C-alpha cells in the first residue's frame with residue numbers, strides 16, 4: 538500500500554489545524570479545545586510536532602500519527618487519525634500497523650488511549666495486537682455526541698506482541 542510517515546513541517550500546520558478542529562475529530566480528543574493559528578505556531582516552534590508524523594500513501598497526505606516517547610524511551614504512546622477524506626475506506630488497520638511497527642523500533646512497550654465507544658478505532662487497535670489495560674483506571678469525559686450529552690469512558694490499551 539506504500540504507507541510512510543514523514544515529519545510535520547510548517548506548511549502542514551493549516552491542514553493539521555483544520556483536521557484537529559473538525560467536530561468529528563474533536564469528538565474523540567481528550568482535550569476538545571479549538572486551536573487557532575497563533576497558538577498552533579507557538580506549539581510548533583516549541584517542538585510540539587516532534588511527537589507527530591504525517592501519514593502518507595504514496596505522494597498523498599492521508600493522516601496523522603502520534604509517536605510520543607516517555608519513561609526514558611521505554612514507552613511509546615501511539616495514535617492514529619485519518620484525514621476525513623480518507624476515512625471509511627479500510628485504511629485504518631494497514632496505517633495503524635505501520636505506526637505500530639515504527640513505535641516498536643523506538644521503544645519496547647507501546648500504549649494508547651481511546652474512547653470505548655470510538656468503535657472503529659477500538660476495532661482497529663484490537664486487530665493490531667492491543668488489549669485493554671485493566672490495571673489503569675478508566676477516565677471519564679463528558680461529550681456531546683449526535684446531540685446527546687453523556688459521560689464516555691476513555692481507556693488505556695497496551696500492545697501485546699503475538700506469542
Ligand SMILES: CC(C)(COP(=O)(O)OP(=O)(O)OC[C@H]1O[C@@H](n2cnc3c(N)ncnc32)[C@H](O)[C@@H]1OP(=O)(O)O)[C@@H](O)C(=O)NCCC(=O)NCCS
Pocket residue numbers: 561562565616617618619620623624625626627628629630650651652655656657658660661
Ligand atoms: C478512527 C479512524 C482512524 C478509523 O478509520 P476509518 O477509515 O474510519 O476506519 P476503516 O474504514 O479503516 O474501518 C475500521 C474498522 O471499522 C469498520 N467500519 C468502518 N466504518 C464502518 C461503518 N460505517 N459501519 C460498521 N463498521 C465500520 C471497518 O469494517 C473496519 O473493521 P474491519 O477492518 O474489521 O473491516 C478514523 O475514523 C479517524 O481518524 N477518526 C478521527 C480520529 C480518531 O478518532 N482517532 C482515534 C483516536 S483514539
